[in-house]
Amino acid sequence: DSAMLYFTIQERATLLVNSQISAGAVGNTVSQGQSFTVEAVVSNLGGAGVLANPSGELTLELGNGLELGDGEVAVKAFQVNQPVSWNVDASQNAVVAGIVRQIQDVTAQKAAFAKRGVAVRIGEEPLPGKQTPQGPLGSTTARKNERQELDETLNGLYAQLNSLVENTYLRSYVSRRPLDANSLRPARLAVPCGCDSIAVTIAEAPFLE
Structure with a gap:
């Protein structure tokens, strides 16, 4: 007698970051002193899932002229396909x-x-x-x-x-990868940096009465 073992080969979990300014800007342009919201979502392009624990982490990097809103932290935990958001302020000039x-x-x-x-x-x-x-x-x-x-x-x-219009950027990236559910190794990154960047313009339109 002989026995056969069937198994499925899945592509390792592969993470992709997509980010956007979800509120408070027009065409990624903000004014001096304006507050706005940045949102990032990590999707899994691979066949294997990822473990929920320990969770992955996303970090938001800010270019010149931008700062985190009051009480915000740059590093946040994430779950696949669940949006993570930050409140950001454009500095006064x-x-x-x-x-x-x-x-x-x-x-x-x-x-x-x-x-x-x-x-x-x-x-x-x-x-x-x-x-x-x-x-x-x-x-x-x-x-x-x-x-x-x-x-x-x-x-x-x-x-x-x-x-004096300032061109700057936002960059969200995977700073800690969750584990691939099959191999228990860190998930792969779809792009080497595991990041997504947004070009931001800080401009000012005078309020004229």
């Missing part, structure tokens, strides 16, 4: 804040200038057969020069603001 205030001030000056221009034009309405006055307020050239100066100042401030 005093230089950017100062430029934003200047933009708001100049924009307010332009609005006041426009109102004054309307009043001047009404006051300049000539009587039939009379010449339009050309005093300091009534000078079209003077108003044009003032408007041009405000526009140039505003354009210069926006150029400064755009030059």
Whole structure:
């Protein structure tokens, strides 16, 4: 008599990390001082499962200009296909804040200038057969020069603001691998780093009343 032993060969558990900004950003762009949420999910591309205990661990690495929210920790336990999230803050930049205030001030000056221009034009309405006055307020050239100066100042401030846009990143990676359920060895990583990165832009759009 002979006996046959049948067995199934499964591909070893293989982990892949996918991350995203799940809330608080538009197109991965955030503002100075803004809080947002990063979410990462680890999936298993292999045939074998992974043991729930000990659990794997994910670590969030932050680029320049980003910091963990209050009470957050960079390293968190994960289970396959279960999202892990972190609250992250974009740092404040005093230089950017100062430029934003200047933009708001100049924009307010332009609005006041426009109102004054309307009043001047009404006051300049000539009587039939009379010449339009050309005093300091009534000078079209003077108003044009003032408007041009405000526009140039505003354009210069926006150029400064755009030059201070910061390009940074978020990186979530498997810092401890769970065990493959069959071999009891650490699961494989689908990519050598066991990570996923997100490019983040920290910009500032001035709030104009």
